Amino acid sequence: MSEPKNILIVEDDEDVREALAAFLEGEGYRVVEAEDGRQALVCLRSSSEFCLILLDLFMPVMNGWAFRAEQLRDPNLSTIPVIVISADAGTTQKATALGAVDSMMKPIEFDRLLQAVTSYC
Amino acid sequence: MKRPLAGDAMKLAVDASDIGVWEADLLTGVLRVSERFATMFGLPSGMDVASGGELRGRVHPDDRERVKAAFEAALDGGKDYSVEYRTLDHDGRVRWFSSKAVVVRDDGGRPLRAVGTAADITARKRAEETHAYLAALVESSDDAIIGKTLDAIVTSWNKGAERLFGYSAEEMIGQPIGRIVPPDRPDDASKILAVIGRGERVDHYETERTHKDGRRIYVSLTVSPIKDAAGTIVGASKIARDVTERRLADEERERLLAEAREARAEAEAASRAKDQLLSIVSHELRTPLASMMGWVRVLGQGKLTPERTARALKTIERSGRMQAEMIDDLLDVSRIVTGRLRLNLGQVDLRAVAQAALDAIRPDAVAKGVRLEASLDAGVTIVVGDVIRLEQVVSNLLNNAVKFTPAGECIELRLERIDREVRIVVRDTGRGIAPEFLPQIFEPFRQADDVKLRKSGGLGLGLAIVRSLVEQHRGTVRAESGGEGSGSTFTITLPLSDELVVEPADPEDGSPADIPRLDGVRVLIVDDEMDTCEALGALLEERGATVTAVGSVRDAREALDKWQPDVLMSDIRMPGEDGYVLVRHLRGTSLRAIPAVAITAYHHEEDGDRTAAAGFDACVSKPVEPDGLVVLLASLTARHVAS
Numbered sequence: 001m002s003e004p005k006n007i008l009i010v011e012d013d014e015d016v017r018e019a020l021a022a023f024l025e026g027e028g029y030r031v032v033e034a035e036d037g038r039q040a041l042v043c044l045r046s047s048s049e050f051c052l053i054l055l056d057l058f059m060p061v062m063n064g065w066a067f068r069a070e071q072l073r074d075p076n077l078s079t080i081p082v083i084v085i086s087a088d089a090g091t092t093q094k095a096t097a098l099g100a101v102d103s104m105m106k107p108i109e110f111d112r113l114l115q116a117v118t119s120y121c
Numbered sequence: 122m123k124r125p126l127a128g129d130a131m132k133l134a135v136d137a138s139d140i141g142v143w144e145a146d147l148l149t150g151v152l153r154v155s156e157r158f159a160t161m162f163g164l165p166s167g168m169d170v171a172s173g174g175e176l177r178g179r180v181h182p183d184d185r186e187r188v189k190a191a192f193e194a195a196l197d198g199g200k201d202y203s204v205e206y207r208t209l210d211h212d213g214r215v216r217w218f219s220s221k222a223v224v225v226r227d228d229g230g231r232p233l234r235a236v237g238t239a240a241d242i243t244a245r246k247r248a249e250e251t252h253a254y255l256a257a258l259v260e261s262s263d264d265a266i267i268g269k270t271l272d273a274i275v276t277s278w279n280k281g282a283e284r285l286f287g288y289s290a291e292e293m294i295g296q297p298i299g300r301i302v303p304p305d306r307p308d309d310a311s312k313i314l315a316v317i318g319r320g321e322r323v324d325h326y327e328t329e330r331t332h333k334d335g336r337r338i339y340v341s342l343t344v345s346p347i348k349d350a351a352g353t354i355v356g357a358s359k360i361a362r363d364v365t366e367r368r369l370a371d372e373e374r375e376r377l378l379a380e381a382r383e384a385r386a387e388a389e390a391a392s393r394a395k396d397q398l399l400s401i402v403s404h405e406l407r408t409p410l411a412s413m414m415g416w417v418r419v420l421g422q423g424k425l426t427p428e429r430t431a432r433a434l435k436t437i438e439r440s441g442r443m444q445a446e447m448i449d450d451l452l453d454v455s456r457i458v459t460g461r462l463r464l465n466l467g468q469v470d471l472r473a474v475a476q477a478a479l480d481a482i483r484p485d486a487v488a489k490g491v492r493l494e495a496s497l498d499a500g501v502t503i504v505v506g507d508v509i510r511l512e513q514v515v516s517n518l519l520n521n522a523v524k525f526t527p528a529g530e531c532i533e534l535r536l537e538r539i540d541r542e543v544r545i546v547v548r549d550t551g552r553g554i555a556p557e558f559l560p561q562i563f564e565p566f567r568q569a570d571d572v573k574l575r576k577s578g579g580l581g582l583g584l585a586i587v588r589s590l591v592e593q594h595r596g597t598v599r600a601e602s603g604g605e606g607s608g609s610t611f612t613i614t615l616p617l618s619d620e621l622v623v624e625p626a627d628p629e630d631g632s633p634a635d636i637p638r639l640d641g642v643r644v645l646i647v648d649d650e651m652d653t654c655e656a657l658g659a660l661l662e663e664r665g666a667t668v669t670a671v672g673s674v675r676d677a678r679e680a681l682d683k684w685q686p687d688v689l690m691s692d693i694r695m696p697g698e699d700g701y702v703l704v705r706h707l708r709g710t711s712l713r714a715i716p717a718v719a720i721t722a723y724h725h726e727e728d729g730d731r732t733a734a735a736g737f738d739a740c741v742s743k744p745v746e747p748d749g750l751v752v753l754l755a756s757l758t759a760r761h762v763a764s
Contacts, residue, residue, distance in 0.1 A: 013408055015436050019415025022429070026422035058404075087407035089400050106411035110418045 005051035005121055006030045010040040010067065011085070012059040016106070020054065020085075023110060029121060037062025041070055044077050051121035057086040057094060068098045081120050083113075141239045147196075147224075147232050152176065161218075161241055163210060181207035181215065188220075195224055196232050205242065217246040265340075265361040268347065271318060273298045273310055276356060285340070285363050287333030301330045303337065317346045317357040327364060339368035398566060405447060405580050409440035450582040454565055457589040464507035464593055468618055471502040471511065471543055475536055478515035482523060490528030499536040502543045504615045506594045514590050517583040518547040518611050524579075525609070526551030538617070545613040554602035554609050562600050563588040591615070636748050637755035640665035643685070644754065647677040647703060648692040648720060653743065657690065660747050661754070674698035674706075681712060687758045689717040693732065704736040716757040720745065 007029050011017040014035075021031045032047065034040035036059045044050060053071075057064035064084065071077045084095035087106040095103030102116050135142050141158025145151070154164065162179050180188050184206040195202035202222040207215050222237025259266050265282035269275050275298055278290040286293075286301050293300070302310050309328055316323050323344040330340050340361040347356040416433040419425065425433060456462040475497050486493050504511075515534070522532045530550045537544040554562060565585035584600075591598045596615035602608065644666050648654045654670035661668050669684065671677050673695065689707060693700040704717050719732035719740040732740040739753055 013412065015412035015440055016408065016415060019412055019419055019433075019436075022419040022425065022433075023415060023422065026419060026424045087404040087411065089403055106407045107414040108411060110415075 005049050006032050006047065007117065007121060008032050008034060008040060008043055008050050008053045010034045010037060010053060010059070010064070011056040012036055013056075016056075020108070023113075024117065027114060027117075029117065036060055037064065037067030037070070040067055041074075041077075044071070044080070045074075050080050052117060053080055053082045054085050055082050055100070057084060057088060057091075065098065068100075072099075083116055139240060143222075143237050143239065145235045145237075147234050158239060161239060162208065179208045179210075181209045183207070192222075192235075195222065195235070202235070202237060205246075216241060216243040218242060265359075265363075267293075267298070267359045267361065268356055269298050269359065270356045271314060271354065273314060282361070285332075285338065285361060286330065301332075303329050303331045313342070313344050313359075314357065317344055318354060320346055320354060322346070327368070330361070338363060339365045401566060401580065402447075402451065406444060409444045409447075412440040413437045413444075447580055450580055450586060453586050454582050457586065462589070462593065464510060466505055466507060468503055469506045469508045469511055471504060471536060471545060471615070472497050472499075474508060474511045475515055475534055475545060477512050478519055479534055481512075481516055482519040485520075486523050486532065489523060489526075491523055491526050492529075492531040494531060494533045496533070496535045499538045499543070501617070502536055502538060503618045504543060504594070505618045506615070510590050511594070514587050514613065515545060515547070517587050518545075518613075521583055522547055522549040522551065522609075525549065541617045543615050543617055545615075546610060548608065548610040550608040553605045553607045554600065555605050556602075559600060559602060563598070587611075587613075636664070636751050638665045639751060639754055639758070642666045642754065642758050643687045644668045644690060645677065645680060645684075645686040645688075646670040646690045647672075647674065647695075647700070648690075649673060649695040650692070653692070653720070657745065657750075660745075660750070664751050666754070674700075674703045677703055678706065681707070681710070685712060686715060688754055689715055690720060690754075691717065692720045692722075694722060700732075700737075701735045704732075708736045718753065718757070 007024055009017055009020050009024075009031060011020065011033075012035050017033055017035075021033055024031050032043050032050070034043050038061050040053070040055075041062075044053075055064050055067065062070075064086075068082065071080070071082070081101040082098070084091060084098060084100045084103040085106060085108060086094070086103070088094060089105075091103050091105045101120070104113060104116075135155055136157065139157070141161045142155040143158055144153045146153075154162075158164075162176065164176075177185065177189075188204055188206050191204040192202055194200055202220070202224070204221075205217060205219050207217055209215055218239050219242045220237055220239045222235045224232045224235045226232050259277075259279045262279060262281045263284075265285040266277070266279045267275060267282050268277035275293045275296055278288070278293045282293070283289050288300070298310055306329060313323050313326070323342060326342045326344070328340060328342060330338050332338050341364045342359055342361050344357050344359045346354045347358050349355045416437050420430065420433055453462065475495070479493060479495055483493060519532065519534065526532055526549045532550075533546070533548045535544075535546040535548070537546060563584050566581050588598050591613050594615055596613055599612045599614075601610045601612070639661060642661075642665070644661050646654050646657050646661075646668060648657075648670070649672050651670075651672060654672070658668040658670050669680055669686070671680055674691075674697065677689075677691070689704075691700040691703050700719055704719075707713065707715065707717060716738045717736065719735075719737040720743060721732070721740060722743045738757055741750055741753065
C-alpha cells in the first residue's frame, strides 16, 4: 500500500484553517497548513507529495491568484488539483477562471468537501 | 451766342424721341399732336388735329378730374402744367403718362395756346409699384432684413431689424454693423463678408448678436451678395431670424439630458458601491460563520482532546461575537447615515470609560502579546456624553491598535486635560498608516488593504463610527502617523462638562435592586414563537406579573373579549394577521387605552416610527433585554393606572 498523500490547506484565517484541518484529520487524512500562497509554495516544494490543495483567494503576502500562477508555472506542482474555498460571492466564476477542479463557498458544506476529497485522495 | 434750333431740326428730334408733343389753340379749341403722340394715345394715324374732348376721353375716369383741375390751374394761375395720369384703352389696358405743358399768353396775360409733351411712364410706374411692394414686404417681415456695404456699413434696416436688435433705422443706417456684434465674436462679421466678397451665400449661420439693451440674442443668418447692374458685388443683404427661444430650448434640453446622464451615472455608481458593499459584508459575515460551522462539525466528529474541545468552543464563541459586533457596526453606520443615532446624554467620567475599554481589550492584547500602557490620571475628566457610546469609541480605537500592532510591541492609552478640553490619546507602535490613506481613514468601508490582500478583515467601519460618535459629542478626532511601519496616534478631543455635579446618566439604568416589581400587572403576550412566549412569560412572572400568552392575533382577540390585561405585548411579524392588525383592532375597542408594546425581530430604527404610527406605545427588539423590559412595562402600566 502506498504512502497516504497530504492535503494542503492554504487559508489566512486561523480559525477557519484549523477547523478545516481538524475536520479532515478527524476523517483520517494527513493535512499540511499554510497561511498564504508563499508558505504554500514552500510546503509543496519541500515535503512529500500532495493529492489536493484547498485554496483561499483573499490572503496577504501572496493571494490565491498569484499562488495559482506560480503553481501552474512549476511542472512538478501544476498537476495537483485545486479546490477554491472562499467567502466571496463570485467564488464559482473565480474558481473556473483559475482552472480549479471545484469550488466551495464559505461556510463550507462538509459532506460535499468530504466527497471531493475522497475522489482526489 | 445761342441760336434756336431750326424748325425742321426740332421736328426731327421730336420724332426721334419717345415723347409725344401737342399744341392746343385755346381760342379755337384746335389740338395738334405729333405722330408719336397720336400713336401713344391710339388716335388715327396721320391725323394731326384732334378734339380735346376725344383726348380727355382716353384718360382713366378716376384721373380725369385731377388732370382737368391741373390744366385749369395752369391756365388760371400761370403755373406750369405737370401731371401724371393713367389712360384706359379700349382693350382695358391701363398705361401711365407724364404730361407737361406751358401756356402762352398775350400781353394782357390772356392764355392763347398751350404746348405740351406726354411720355409713357408705364414701365417706370410698374417698377415703382414692384419696388413699393417689395419694400412693404421687407418692412412687414418678422425677420430682420439688413443691407450693408462690403465695408460693413448698414445701408438698410427694416422694422424687423428694429424689433430684433432694438436700434431704429435712423440709428443704424450709415453705422458699422459691428455695433450689434458681441465683443467676443470680433471676426464674425468679417468672416461673413469675406464669403460674400467671393460671391457666395451664407445660409442659416447661427450666431449671437447683442441687442441695444445689452441682451445676448441668438440669430440664424442668411446673407447674400448684392450686385450692381454691372454684376459687381457692392454689399450684402442679411436676413436675421431670432432663434433665441429655440436655442434656449435646445440648451435647456441639453442641460436636462446632461443632468439625466449625470443622475444615471450617479445611480450606477451608487449601485456599484452597494454591490461592492454587499459583497464585502457578505464576505466578512461568512468568514466567522465558516469557522463556527467548521468547529461545530469537528466537535460532532467527537475526536478532539478535551483541551482542543475547549479551544474549539472558545473559537466558536469568539467567531459568534465577532459576527455580532460586525452586525452592530453595520446597524450603527445605518443609524449614522440616516441621522437616527441618538445619544443618551449624562455626566460621564472619561477615566471610567477609558478603564472599562482597557479592561475589555486586555484579553485580546494578552493573547496577541501586545503590551498595554495606560496613564489615566489627568484630574477632572468629566464630559457630557453617552457613556456606552464613548466606551465604544475608545474600544474601537484600542481594537484597531491591537489588530495592527505586532506581538512584542506596545499600545498606550492616555488621558490629558488641556484647559476646558479632555483628550483621549491612543498611540501604538504598529504598522502605521500610509500618508496617502490618512485622509480617507475615517470614511466607512475603507481599509488600507487592497481587496485581494485583505490582511485585517472586518468591515472597515470602526473609525467611521468613531468619528460620527465623537462629532455628535461636539468633539474632534485626529489621526497621525509617521507613515508605514512607524505607528499611529489617534487623538480625541471632547469639551469638558460645565457642570461638575454628577448625576446618573439614566435613572432607569441602575443596579438590579432598582428593577421594579410588576406585582399584579396583567400582561397579554402575543407571539407565534412559543419559545419567546415562554421566555417572556417566565421573566415577567418572576417579577410578579400575571401572564397570558397566545400564539396568534385571532387567539388574542378571543382573550381580549373575556379578559382585560393591563398591558399588551405583541410580536409584529406573524403568519396571517400581524401585530399591526391587532393593535389597530385594540385601538378600535373599549380597551383602546391599554398600553401596547411591539416586539420586533429586526433591529430597524424604522420599526420604532412605524409601530408608533400604528398605535404601539413602545417597541422592543429581540432578543429582549430583561431589565429594560421590566422597567418599560412598569412605567407604561404606572402611567396607565395614573391616567
